[in-house]
Amino acid sequence: MKIDTVEISWLGHSGFLIKNSKVIYVDPYNIKADSEKADLILITHSHYDHCSVADMNKIIKDGTKIVIPADCQSKITRFDLPIRIEIIEPGRQLTYGDIKISTLAAYNVDKPFHSKDECWVGYLIEIDGVLIYHAGDTDVIPEMQRLTGYKQSDKKFIALLPVGGRFTMTAEEAVEAAKIIKPFLAIPMHYGSIVGSEEDAQEFCNLCEEEGIEAKILVKE
Numbered sequence: 001m002k003i004d005t006v007e008i009s010w011l012g013h014s015g016f017l018i019k020n021s022k023v024i025y026v027d028p029y030n031i032k033a034d035s036e037k038a039d040l041i042l043i044t045h046s047h048y049d050h051c052s053v054a055d056m057n058k059i060i061k062d063g064t065k066i067v068i069p070a071d072c073q074s075k076i077t078r079f080d081l082p083i084r085i086e087i088i089e090p091g092r093q094l095t096y097g098d099i100k101i102s103t104l105a106a107y108n109v110d111k112p113f114h115s116k117d118e119c120w121v122g123y124l125i126e127i128d129g130v131l132i133y134h135a136g137d138t139d140v141i142p143e144m145q146r147l148t149g150y151k152q153s154d155k156k157f158i159a160l161l162p163v164g165g166r167f168t169m170t171a172e173e174a175v176e177a178a179k180i181i182k183p184f185l186a187i188p189m190h191y192g193s194i195v196g197s198e199e200d201a202q203e204f205c206n207l208c209e210e211e212g213i214e215a216k217i218l219v220k221e
Contacts, residue, residue, distance in 0.1 A: 068085065131157045
């Protein structure tokens with residue numbers, strides 16, 4: 001899918017490829033061996049289906065920058081190529097050329113899988129006038145209120161929201177998040193492999209439509 005000059009591809013589960021003049025991956029997992037090499041890799045947390053060393057090895061090149069929460073560090077120092085690592089926590093702002101990145105909290109409120117104390121993150125990526133919010137593994141949380149104002153900005157605001165349930169939001173809960181965030185476009189993720197199904201993604205889109213929110217399922221690349 002292309003929004004102005006920015007390409008957004010779903011790689012399955014919570015993995016996305018975002019491109020303009022740079023190649024950005026978020027949480028690559030079970031991606032193709034011949035995938036395009038990365039300028040920047042953003043990891044939301046240390047669980048194996050988000051911080052996958054095997055998949056990062058497919059896309060790193062000399063100088064790739066990897067952004068990670070602190071507890072991922074011991075896993076991703078195993079690369080043969082020289083890479084750059086940036087340790088982050090919620091509430092950070094980064095600049096990578098003309099790309100601006102902010103980190104937001106991502107956690108469960110009524111499940112034990114993603115504790116707020118772990119300081120895991122979602123990412124807000126600003127690139128060529130497009131804002132992309134990758135929510136990470138999260139429930140509906142109060143911090144999402146801070147994203148509401150982006151609807152009034154002159155940038156197209158895309159929300160990538162988990163819908164698979166059990167470890168994250170269900171489809172119904174993800175719609176509640178979308179109602180808070182009010183994106184230009186909502187895209188479901190975190191389904192189709194470990195947990196969740198295409199039916200969950202379709203339910204999310206149907207419920208968004210009832211609320212007047214545009215939503216779209218991306219075909220897995």
